[in-house]
Amino acid sequence: MPQPMPTRPADPGGGRAPRPVRAVQRWCAALAALTLAAGLALQLFERDPLVDLAGSALYTAFIGLLIACLAPRWPARRPALLAVAVSAAIELAQLTGVPAVLVEAMPPLRFVFGSSFDAFDLLGYAVGGLLVWGVRRAIGPAAPAEPQHAP
Known part of the structure; x- marks a missing residue:
């Protein structure tokens, strides 16, 4: 009779040894800075659907990398999903007209609210x-x- 295979808990790191928290934060911060630079560079191109798609993807990636920097122990899916939710919420808020008023009062907010x-x-x-998700993985x-010890 075949023996059942032992089960292992889910491994968010794909079997790799964990990195120090500061190293994960440095990677996420550096990649967030590159993402921001790439997003701003897109402003130099003529607007077309591909540029719009890339800009939206970079916008969400920037948010997600900032979240991953603040919560480096979270599994990769959490900052990814939260970034998509924040981005979608801001996009849907545009239906209310509130972001348009904010952008009119302070034009640089256009980069946040569209x-x-x-x-x-x-x-x-x-x-x-x-x-x-892919970068964080x-x-x-x-x-x-580290476990906290009582004094």
């Missing part, structure tokens, strides 16, 4: 979430917290 609702941006946010897991 200019108008575009359902196509939601696809870009999903792509950005996948980028965050590639960086590897952060070391678990």
